[in-house]
Amino acid sequence: MAETDGSAPRVSAAEVQAQAEILQKYLDATEAPADLDDDRVRVSAFVAKHHNEGRKIAVVTSGGTAVNLEKRAVRFIDNFSTGRRGAATVEHLLERGYAVVMLSRQGSAAPFARTLQDATSTAFDSKFMDCLVVDEATGAVRIECKADTAAASLVQAIREHQSFTKNGMLLHISFKYLSDYMLKLRMCGECAAPAGPSAIFILAAAVSDFHIPPDQMAEHKIQSRSGPLSLDLSQVPKALGVLRFHWAPHSFFVSFKLETDHDILISKAQQSIEKYDMHMVVANELLSRYKRISLVTRAGETIVTKRSEEEEVEIPMVEALCAAHAQFCSDAPKA
Amino acid sequence: MAETDGSAPRVSAAEVQAQAEILQKYLDATEAPADLDDDRVRVSAFVAKHHNEGRKIAVVTSGGTAVNLEKRAVRFIDNFSTGRRGAATVEHLLERGYAVVMLSRQGSAAPFARTLQDATSTAFDSKFMDCLVVDEATGAVRIECKADTAAASLVQAIREHQSFTKNGMLLHISFKYLSDYMLKLRMCGECAAPAGPSAIFILAAAVSDFHIPPDQMAEHKIQSRSGPLSLDLSQVPKALGVLRFHWAPHSFFVSFKLETDHDILISKAQQSIEKYDMHMVVANELLSRYKRISLVTRAGETIVTKRSEEEEVEIPMVEALCAAHAQFCSDAPKA
Numbered sequence: 001m002a003e004t005d006g007s008a009p010r011v012s013a014a015e016v017q018a019q020a021e022i023l024q025k026y027l028d029a030t031e032a033p034a035d036l037d038d039d040r041v042r043v044s045a046f047v048a049k050h051h052n053e054g055r056k057i058a059v060v061t062s063g064g065t066a067v068n069l070e071k072r073a074v075r076f077i078d079n080f081s082t083g084r085r086g087a088a089t090v091e092h093l094l095e096r097g098y099a100v101v102m103l104s105r106q107g108s109a110a111p112f113a114r115t116l117q118d119a120t121s122t123a124f125d126s127k128f129m130d131c132l133v134v135d136e137a138t139g140a141v142r143i144e145c146k147a148d149t150a151a152a153s154l155v156q157a158i159r160e161h162q163s164f165t166k167n168g169m170l171l172h173i174s175f176k177y178l179s180d181y182m183l184k185l186r187m188c189g190e191c192a193a194p195a196g197p198s199a200i201f202i203l204a205a206a207v208s209d210f211h212i213p214p215d216q217m218a219e220h221k222i223q224s225r226s227g228p229l230s231l232d233l234s235q236v237p238k239a240l241g242v243l244r245f246h247w248a249p250h251s252f253f254v255s256f257k258l259e260t261d262h263d264i265l266i267s268k269a270q271q272s273i274e275k276y277d278m279h280m281v282v283a284n285e286l287l288s289r290y291k292r293i294s295l296v297t298r299a300g301e302t303i304v305t306k307r308s309e310e311e312e313v314e315i316p317m318v319e320a321l322c323a324a325h326a327q328f329c330s331d332a333p334k335a
Numbered sequence: 336m337a338e339t340d341g342s343a344p345r346v347s348a349a350e351v352q353a354q355a356e357i358l359q360k361y362l363d364a365t366e367a368p369a370d371l372d373d374d375r376v377r378v379s380a381f382v383a384k385h386h387n388e389g390r391k392i393a394v395v396t397s398g399g400t401a402v403n404l405e406k407r408a409v410r411f412i413d414n415f416s417t418g419r420r421g422a423a424t425v426e427h428l429l430e431r432g433y434a435v436v437m438l439s440r441q442g443s444a445a446p447f448a449r450t451l452q453d454a455t456s457t458a459f460d461s462k463f464m465d466c467l468v469v470d471e472a473t474g475a476v477r478i479e480c481k482a483d484t485a486a487a488s489l490v491q492a493i494r495e496h497q498s499f500t501k502n503g504m505l506l507h508i509s510f511k512y513l514s515d516y517m518l519k520l521r522m523c524g525e526c527a528a529p530a531g532p533s534a535i536f537i538l539a540a541a542v543s544d545f546h547i548p549p550d551q552m553a554e555h556k557i558q559s560r561s562g563p564l565s566l567d568l569s570q571v572p573k574a575l576g577v578l579r580f581h582w583a584p585h586s587f588f589v590s591f592k593l594e595t596d597h598d599i600l601i602s603k604a605q606q607s608i609e610k611y612d613m614h615m616v617v618a619n620e621l622l623s624r625y626k627r628i629s630l631v632t633r634a635g636e637t638i639v640t641k642r643s644e645e646e647e648v649e650i651p652m653v654e655a656l657c658a659a660h661a662q663f664c665s666d667a668p669k670a
Contacts, residue, residue: 107458123442129496141478161464231566
């Protein structure tokens, strides 16, 4: 965005280089998830295909990251995040013609599938079983929704899911642990980089602040008999600046902030713009976040709100993100 | 069991009293979940009805407990546990005529519903959406399983679920956090106590060993900017002995152990019998636990194994638990 508003990024190249070195050390010491190489092939082919066909690409991260306390993890620190905002964002991006790579926490809300939760239950539980009916004639298993409107929404969601899946517009990549997330974020950054300004990164995942570095982690389950337990957690290496400046330096970046106080929220959003040169920060106040969202840029704060009882706030939010991304693309120097 | 094998329990009344006082202090300082009172009414009525009708009662705990790191929890420590063994155990107890109270972690495996995971996907995700088909003529939503055998199992599971639900044989109580689990365990203990020897407690939940005591917990989210984070975790107050001797002193108790080494496993199982006067301990070795289970009592070790490729090991396990419970009931002094 340095090109468009005339101001230089406030973060120094030396600072990003220092962060990159710390992050590199962490990634080198981290065991790669078994599916990383397969995922790289899939994301790389997905981006190449859609970029060649002239489509914009979105990489959306979603859900919370878990942090191992032991190498053979029995215990972990988790972050509360349902992933619903990320799932909603992906749906609306698809509707606007984006090809979407979704990097999300296993079991967190999935696009279209989230409709099942409103229509039936939150999980495969007893309440969900109560919604299943066996057709005595055919032996087919039917889902009966709690309400007719929910049934109609579910049918629509299944049709949309099938349509976008058939057209290959959505690619799912999953993580559970912070270490998987970090390695896959780098992979997605590197794979989407060739799309340059046509790629938008929407970083909605709730990433852990603290972890136990791989070289300090106990091999086996920490035993409970030996009295209290002291856990020394280190700060997680910062990845935002490295992704922005090193991995995908020509793309458009949106990050997220959540706070309870409006003034602290806006100040933190501005810091993300200063420190990491984010193009836009989606700033959420805890209590009003499903009604009202602040979009913060170097130019200032824009507020988007739910336009009716039925419409979710992610619709105007995605409209605004897409408009800003379109402007960014037309301002970008042509290759 | 002191009555049946002639030996006195090895734990002293003073020791249990000391544990009870520590636990009481913890429970007093713990905020009760909003549904605790409703759950108490439901469990109490359930036990009274089935006990009056001459049925045996099982209280089965299942899944892992989460531990808050902040009062308004954003972060928590979690335990890896799918809850599948608990869910399987509940199904086989129902088949043997038990009325079952299941105290389980929200979202962990549920009886009968676990079949959906084998037949479709692990969660409401994109893979599950791929299994949903809209009937164009009626608009009904059908679940198409990956394989015919899975479809047959799902149909059978739905029918069994409906039958046991219609007959009111299964009551679900849920928890997420350790604090909810502890308060609801006491509630279940107190509510099932009137059933005396007819009640069996099967304690399969993976309960956290460490927590932050309520009076030491930060009110708000721990901020990440101030360098590393040191967490001092205390041992969770012991509840097993208090449940066994104070809350439901005349019932039958089964607890669970999981280790990688057989000798350590059996020694730990014997300790649970010594320290908490468990009637039986289900001892699992990590790698072989879905094929072979050791059942440890004061009398020694009995091994149960899977009897065929199709039959799960929880079937002979539940048979053995029920046989031991039946013996306990017939040995118990008549009221």
